[in-house]
Amino acid sequence: MRNSASAVLAVAAVAALGAGLLFSLGGCVQQPRAILPTSSPSVAPVFKSDADALAAAKKTYDGYLDISDEVGNEEGKDPLRIASLVTKSWLPTELKSYAEFAKTGQRFTGSTTYDSFKLQQRSQDSAGIVAMSVYVCADISKTRLLNAAGKDVTPASRANVYPVVVQFRGKSAKSTQLLVGGSEPWSGKSFCA
Amino acid sequence: VVRKKFLRLASLLTVAIAAAALVAIPAGNAWAGPCPLTQIRQGTCVKAALRGNNVALDAQTQLQRPGKPAPRAPHSQSPRPVQSAGSSGIGNTDDPNDSCNALRPCDIHVINPHKPGKGGVVTIADLKNFAPHPGIDHMEPNGWAVIGLDTNFYSTVGSELEHDQLLGKTADVQFTPISWHWSYGDGWSADLATPGASWAATGSEDFDPTPTSHVYLTAGNYTIQLYVTFSAQYRYAGGSWTDVIGTIDLSANPLTITAGSARTVLVNHDCRQSPSGPGC
Numbered sequence: 001m002r003n004s005a006s007a008v009l010a011v012a013a014v015a016a017l018g019a020g021l022l023f024s025l026g027g028c029v030q031q032p033r034a035i036l037p038t039s040s041p042s043v044a045p046v047f048k049s050d051a052d053a054l055a056a057a058k059k060t061y062d063g064y065l066d067i068s069d070e071v072g073n074e075e076g077k078d079p080l081r082i083a084s085l086v087t088k089s090w091l092p093t094e095l096k097s098y099a100e101f102a103k104t105g106q107r108f109t110g111s112t113t114y115d116s117f118k119l120q121q122r123s124q125d126s127a128g129i130v131a132m133s134v135y136v137c138a139d140i141s142k143t144r145l146l147n148a149a150g151k152d153v154t155p156a157s158r159a160n161v162y163p164v165v166v167q168f169r170g171k172s173a174k175s176t177q178l179l180v181g182g183s184e185p186w187s188g189k190s191f192c193a
Numbered sequence: 194v195v196r197k198k199f200l201r202l203a204s205l206l207t208v209a210i211a212a213a214a215l216v217a218i219p220a221g222n223a224w225a226g227p228c229p230l231t232q233i234r235q236g237t238c239v240k241a242a243l244r245g246n247n248v249a250l251d252a253q254t255q256l257q258r259p260g261k262p263a264p265r266a267p268h269s270q271s272p273r274p275v276q277s278a279g280s281s282g283i284g285n286t287d288d289p290n291d292s293c294n295a296l297r298p299c300d301i302h303v304i305n306p307h308k309p310g311k312g313g314v315v316t317i318a319d320l321k322n323f324a325p326h327p328g329i330d331h332m333e334p335n336g337w338a339v340i341g342l343d344t345n346f347y348s349t350v351g352s353e354l355e356h357d358q359l360l361g362k363t364a365d366v367q368f369t370p371i372s373w374h375w376s377y378g379d380g381w382s383a384d385l386a387t388p389g390a391s392w393a394a395t396g397s398e399d400f401d402p403t404p405t406s407h408v409y410l411t412a413g414n415y416t417i418q419l420y421v422t423f424s425a426q427y428r429y430a431g432g433s434w435t436d437v438i439g440t441i442d443l444s445a446n447p448l449t450i451t452a453g454s455a456r457t458v459l460v461n462h463d464c465r466q467s468p469s470g471p472g473c
Contacts, residue, residue, distance in 0.1 A: 068230045076231075090227075097231040100433035108234055143234050155430065157252075157360045158236030164228060185228045185240045 043128040060178045076102030087181040105148035130170035137192035237432030243439045247322040325368035327443035330419040338452040343406035347389030362430035372422040378415030409452035419445040
């Protein structure tokens with residue numbers, strides 16, 4: 001009986017410790033931080049390190065920027081060429097943005113670059129599909145918006161560098177090829193220079 | 194054995210809590226809403242979030258802060274510098290409709306002054322809140338109900354398009370009512386996907402049942418409360434519409450009703466003219 005009581009106390013103490021951990025971690029979210037990868041013990045990690053995962057994400061993002069620039073420079077024509085680099089769930093958002101852009105008769109010139117590419121979090125599910133979020137400083141200062149007559153109509157209020165969080169997802173189980181799965185603007189203190 | 198089981202349970206609980214802690218860490222304070230590169234390049238990428246009953250839209254941009262003028266060579270005829278988007282746009286924009294800049298800020302707060310007084314890049318942000326209106330709810334008959342017969346409730350609220358200026362561009366938020374939660378005050382409530390309509394509008398007779406009617410079974414005074422749920426979409430600078438994640442619940446005007454029984458009697462004259470007449 002005494003053993004049972006002490007064991008119950010032990011459970012309560014550990015639970016309280018865990019709750020404290022939860023509270024303390026949940027309260028510290030002001031600065032971008034990387035979250036340790038969580039891997040299922042039944043599936044070997046797809047990437048051996050954060051560096052490997054980031055390299056794969058960069059490769060995908062470089063291709064994504066190239067094609068996105070191409071489509072934008074060609075007035076939004078043939079937007080499906082981006083399909084091989086984005087997830088099925090993100091593709092409609094991309095196509096919609098190109099379709100809205102094509103309606104305006106405008107086009108872009110120049111190319112988009114980025115000057116920061118930092119891991120926010122990385123994980124993989126029990127099937128071995130990788131999910132990643134990366135902080136990116138998208139630099140659009142070299143791109144201009146032209147109307148149908150070729151006049152520069154780039155909004156003066158447009159920023160040069162946008163902090164965004166880009167999501168990546170493995171193309172298939174245990175695949176090291178990543179696809180762009182989303183992109184959201186960052187609202188906190190900018191992590192871009 | 195019991196102790197071992199408890200210790201095992203404790204270990205599992207610790208792992209579970211630690212895992213929950215990792216999951217519970219927000220991925221930062223990124224706002225809801227996608228932002229494809231096309232929108233970023235067009236300058237139509239804004240952030241949207243629900244804050245209470247408001248949809249908050251947030252835009253940021255960068256401007257060149259004025260510094261000490263560079264010495265100019267005498268008789269130099271240097272061409273006007275090419276405007277770089279957002280980097281040298283003080284009072285000098287490519288878009289004649291863009292009335293918002295560092296000299297004429299429109300409700301802007303500077304969030305990242307860099308080298309104040311010595312020039313450099315200034316990041317400015319503008320935030321605007323939008324809120325829907327819950328509309329008005331009605332009942333038929335107005336203020337009273339007959340026990341055992343239908344009382345018709347309906348709401349006059351529709352989609353609402355709101356506009357405001359955000360960094361000199363038009364920001365639009367569209368609110369759409371999607372569900373109506375009625376609390377009838379007698380312990381009954383209903384979640385409905387329609388606002389309902391008056392008996393006359395639907396071609397019904399008085400006391401006919403409708404998709405939004407309710408029958409009171411007990412005499413008494415009741416207060417009826419309606420909560421309308423809205424979804425929202427936003428767009429900026431004429432860009433594409435984007436869904437705001439989440440919904441807004443708003444309380445409409447409360448109604449009070451007296452429910453009682455009714456019977457039909459034959460009277461000699463109108464009871465208002467002859468209150469003490471037969472049947473009155």
